[in-house]
Amino acid sequence: MTAADEASARGAGGRDLLLAIDVGTGSVRAALLTAAGDTVALAAEEHEQIVPRFGWSEQRPLDWWRGTVTVIRRVLDATPDAGRRIAAIGACGQMHATVLVDADGRPALDAVPLWNDKRNREDVERFTREQPWRDLLPVAGNPPSVAWWGFKLSWLRQHRPAEYARTTSVLAPKDWINFRLTGQMAIDAPEASCTYLYDVTTGGWSEALAARLGIDVRLLPPIREPFEVLGGVSADAAAETGLPEDVPVVVGISDYPGALLGSGVIAPGLASDVTGTSTLLTLCTERPVLDPVITNVRGALPNWSAFTILDAGGDAMRWARRAFHEKLYDYDRIVSLAADVPAGAGMLLFLPYLNGERLGERTNARAQFIGLTSGHGAGHLHRAVMEGVAFAAARNLRIMEAAGNRLDRMVAAGGGARTRLWLEIKASLYNCPILVTEAAECGVLGCAMLAGTGIGMFPDLQAAAARLVRFAGQVDPNPRWADTYARLAPVFDHAYQHSQDYWSMLEKAEAEIAADGHGPP
Incomplete structure (x- = not known):
């Protein structure tokens, strides 16, 4: 950024910093960024994930708020005169958690179901x-899923009737934080689009979908654009956080679209691979891709991102490290072992569905090795695990491309972007170059873009992305690996398509053994 750009971006009264807040599953983070996108302070506060029983996953909204107050105060204390310099605030957060709010503005439910909570699986299967x-895909834009608000709220209405009856509004995690900061309620269009209560043709709440699930649309907050100013910091929030009153707070965005914005994936033809615990593979499109295994989320700009989520990503490597080596090997050693064997891992394939699938008709999928022989060693196993995640992602990427969408280049972010071998495997399977973002915290950068755009620091989001998104390198496909993977992809697809009977039989046997008292309940 030139001196002239910095001068034009500086807000009134010398306000030159943007505060970003990220309400994640593992922690709340806050960062202060300059108008050039440089982070001057970052703080994180962990919070616990509550697992009352198998398949359940909860957190307390009050814990998110306490963590937010803590990290805001830390970044303010770490930066000279920070309060006076903050021009605007933008938040992002984990998607799908359902915060029930009562008439007094308090959580009606102490602990709320998170994105990975699957307690409503039977309800979704029945639906x-x-x-x-x-037939509902053209309206909902998405297949049914345990993650969506509509199905979580339906379960809460049936099983938590007292708390549900007290509810006057439903908020996502970052919307709860915004409400505590400003006293105002809203939801961003990207988050709303992944609720199974949103009409992708009108951009508003769907009374027809809500009626099918027994949800009162009056509980749902207004839908607004992520960069719009929601309100200013209230006197109460200022007293708790140390922020000045009336600092503008934008509507913000759910964490995944926020990370796409922060990595520059905002135009059709661009794609994203974010591999952390799970793997999120996205292709930016003009319209939703209507397919049972594809999810569509409205972008920070009014286009769409078709994506798939594999619950296995980095989690598969963690499982292999624990299962094969009892955590005695570090990840560098594991990657080195995998790098010493050829592409295709000696004709060994791995289906990476260690925790089932979140979407599609195979939610009970399981992991398995195919082609294992006495000639395979630890390197083959580890490479097969890495390749298996990429095969599964590429399988769904082909569905997105088959709908008439082009793939020009991909941007990698998350922990998986730090592993060169994995990036080369993916580039060869996806058959496109992969760019690696310079920013380690793309979601935080996306929040800063929204906050700056909301107050006119940047003319629009495209200009903000062009100014702030930088790349550290590019990984190109390996032609020899690509040829090997092209020959193995049909084998992987066939194994996936024809293993359903085994998975169902195992699930039935497990239930029968448990019912007989010979296994876990």
Whole structure:
């Protein structure tokens, strides 16, 4: 950024910093960034994930707020005169968690179900059996899923009737933080689009979808654009956080679209691979891709991101490290072992569905090795695990491309972007170059872009991305590996398509053993 750009970006009264807040599953983070996108202070506060029983996952909204107060005060203390210099605030957060808020502005439910909570699985399965859900794709834009608000709220209405009856509004995690900061309620269009209560043709709440799930649309907050100013910091929030009153707070965005914005994936033809615990593979498109295994989220700009989520990503490597080596090997050693064997891992394939699938008709999928022989060693196993995650992602990427969408280049972010071998495997399977972002915290950078755009520091989001997004390098496909993977992809696809019977039989046997008292309940 030139001196002239910095001068034009500086807000009134010398306000030259943007405060970003990220309400993640593992922690709340806050960062102060300059108008050039440089981070001058960063703080994080962990919070616990509550698992009352198998398949459940909860957190307390009050813990998110306490963590937010803590990290804001830390970055303010770490930066001279920070309070006076903050021009605007933008937040992002984990998607899908359902915060029930009562008439007094308090959580009606102490601990709320998170994105990875699957307690409503039977409800979703019943819905897919009884409802013409494929006919609903043109409206919902997405297949039914345990993650969506609509199904979480339906479960809460049935099983937490007292708390549900007290509810006057429903908020996502970052919307709860915004409410505590400003006293105002809203939801960003990207978050709303992944609720199964949103009409992708109108951009508003769907009374028809809500009626099918028994949800009162009056509980749902207003839908606004992520860069719009929601309100100013209230006197109460200022007293708790140390922020000045009336600092503008934008509506913000759910964490995944925020990370796409922060990595520059905002135009059709651009794609994203974010590999952390899970793997999120995205292709930016003009319209939703209507397919049972594809999810569509409205972008920070009014286009769409078609994506798939594999619950296995880095989690698969962690599982292999624990299962094969009892955590005695570090990841560098594991990657080195995998790098010493050829592409295709000696004709060994791995289906990476260690925790099932979140979408599609194979939610009970399981992991498995195919082609294992006595000639395979630890390197083959580890490479097969890395390649298996990429095969599964590429399989779904082909569905997005088959809908008439182009793939020009991909941007990698998350922990997986730090592993060169994995990037080369993916580039060869995806058959496109992969760029690596310079910023380690793309979601935080996306929040700063929204906050700056909301107050006119940047003329629009495209200009903000052009100014702030930088890349550290590019990984190109390996032609020899690409040829090997092209020959193995049909084998992987066939194994995936024809293993359903085994998974169902195992699930039935497990239930029967448990019912007989010979296994876990």
